[in-house]
Amino acid sequence: MADQSIFRITKELSDLQKNSDLSLAVACRDIDVRNVKALIIGPHDTPYEFGFFEFDFKFNKEYPRKSPQVTAITTNGGRSRFNPNIYANGRVCLSILGTWRGERGEEWSAAQGLESILLSIQSLMSANPYENEPGFEDANEPSDQKHQKDYIQKIRHETLRISVIQRLEEYLKIGSDGSVQAPASAKGEYDLDMDTVEDESSVPFEPFKDLCKRRFLWYYDSYLAAVQKGKQEVKDGEYFQRMPFEGSSNTLDGKFNYSELERRLHAIKKALDEETESWAAEGLVAKAKETTVAVNLQRQFEQIVEHFKRSGAAHNLELVDGNPFVWMLTYFGKPMTNLDGGLFRAKLCFSPRFPEEQPRVKFETRLFHHRIAADGTPCYVAPASRREDVKTHIEAIIDALEEEHPPYDPRTLVHPEAFKLYWGSPEDRRVYNRRLRRSVQQSME
Template sequence: MSNQSILRITRELGEIQRGPDLSLAVACRDIDVRSVRALIIGPPDTPYEFGFFEFHVRFGREYPTKAPHVNAITTNGGRTRFNPNIYAQGKVCLSILGTWRGESGEEWSSAQGLESILISIQSLMSPNPYENEPGFEDSKSDYDQKNVQAYAAKIRHETLRVSIIDRLEGYLGINRDKSQSVTVYDAEEDYQNTAVEAAFEPFRDLCKRRFMWYYDSYLQTMEQEHAKYKDGSKFEKMPFEGPSNTMEGSFNYGSLKKRLAEIREKLVDETQEWANEGKISIEKESGIASNLQRQFEQASEHFKHNDAVSLDLTLVDKNPFVWELILFGRPMTNLDGGMFRFKIYLSPRFPEVLPRVICETPLFHHRLSKHGVVCYESPKKDDIRSHIDAIVAAIEEESPAYDPRTLVNPEAAKLFWGTPEDKKLYNRKLRRSVQDSSEY
């Protein structure tokens, strides 16, 4: 591969990694930038909502003159076809990839790149994925309209089961069943036979953090769907599903809800265990322990002289791996008079593993889950002060742009972006929780 081609791929990777899109992530090993792993987080208000869909992108030597080869990895071991255009064997049918005949002007050009490919794949994850089947636009029968709902229903179930629950159970070692592993490499023989590549799981921490963000949304979806579909009822087969390229199975939301709760408990335990791991790092006089101690001292000094925000920072048990942040509500805002206590848990693997932040003060807020998980993104992953700035900004922002990927309390979000009366109710609930905050 020419240096120019490698530079092009490297630049595209960097742009996505630094970009603001919370639904795309990419990674590769330094030894081979041609082999890229990509994660697409399912769009809100679709059957794919907040699912974790992984792809392998292999760039040929003629890139960008020719499109890269793309294979879906999240296929339930080659047993689940998540879309009419995303096959169980991993094939992704898109005109820009040359794997599907499109209209004139839809074919690949060197002006396109990795981000445009991922956005095109993401566009397949629509509220009505059945419409991606060729000929759907000409079909008006009641039979097909029934299939529209049935197809979306089983995709929603398998998104939760395969792309989220199976994946997180694998990461956490819960009921690990290799035959059901969500990370499958049999789509490409050269990829499968590389043991080092098979161990490469760049999205482990991202998926764990997002699971904690979206837990309430997952649970709400399960409860709504469980009321519609009895456990044990079979998925309906679609007309376009053929042998070894289908989505077979049955609904079992009762079991999925239990598994979802167990994953959350394991993640809470893992987070709290970082404090003990941190103490061991301190005893070993590790570099990360010294780094975090130094960052704490610098951050404390900075915020003492920052009149724009009122907060206190302390170390829990003098452990630099657990910070306590107390944020005082800004005057003349809905947070006025409040005192909000946050715990910032840091892993000895920081910054590869990012902090997990829990608000221990019950606060009704669209950026706080019901369990207190704070939804925020820091532009500087290795700088704790940047994380604190992002936490404060997320809590204090009064007129945020609408982004459903950052809304981790479904009830609060529905009110905040609802009718004027809904917004008034949101503000009343927020103010009530602020007034109660001094009790904690």
């Protein structure tokens, strides 16, 4: 039974990690598959939008006959309740977990698993989370309407403050006042002299650290838009309203300060940009020491350049200052498309801890495109099984640019203005195409 349980958990983890769902991530230490960490990225058009919510899963030996134990970790140290069904102490109330009384047929069954639990939790993160409170169907009084609005406002504020800003400040070792507590790069976890990573038991298990940093760059403009929306609705210094279902030790208390959140978002973006720039200097040291990563990146660069020559691809690739950790891709727009005639330069920066830290890419040539953020950061997804293969990253970037009929996916909302035009009315799409073509023409000037 124990072996079957381990096999089932391992398969579910593998399936989820191969999945291209941009809102879910799972991880565990190799030696302990029964203890799993999961990340849910808050859905678009909800007060949880693009927040990073972490959960711990503990699987017993009777799994899948019995459900795992699930604990919410993103609770501000046990002080913040993010949903009527997600308590400040980490309790997650769901009928399939046996932590809530559900209707007949809603209880746990062996057919369910890790993904179905994550999707059930994600469904709680709705546009109106107040509706998850039992008895909501009777909430028709004006006072209840006000409670719902007040609840949405404070969830949006705390999603930004706790799940995004506090998390990134901790990762980057910067204080809430913008002060740097330690070097932003993870030098303590990697020794360039030894070319080895420290024993994993001595390093905190933070499997979503790199993912959250890269997603912050994706969603940065959306976070700023949420701040502006909040500023229009509430005043700085105004206290949160307590909800009828919130108890003294199971609540979401505090006060609004969107001006402060905006300043901290800017500080995080600056720190991330500086961290990316620091990789170049670290990379030169790694190159001089001929570390495994430096040799690997140099070899991959040469292979991809040769591949471009053999395939007749017009794209060009160069090392910046001969540094194998900084590549410059020159992309020529695909003929017979809106990109035809364009010439775009994108810088790929690699960490000495690649592929644990994935490359950060930024288009230096301005391009108005729904998959490229205002600062030039492209939204692309490389296959999880080939994260160490730089060629797949380049191919994924080009595919994201050239995709003719992309499916609507708000998880790729990295340029709010372009995204809204692209998926808007026919006239909106025409405006989008005109602005895209204008940026293509300007790229050659």
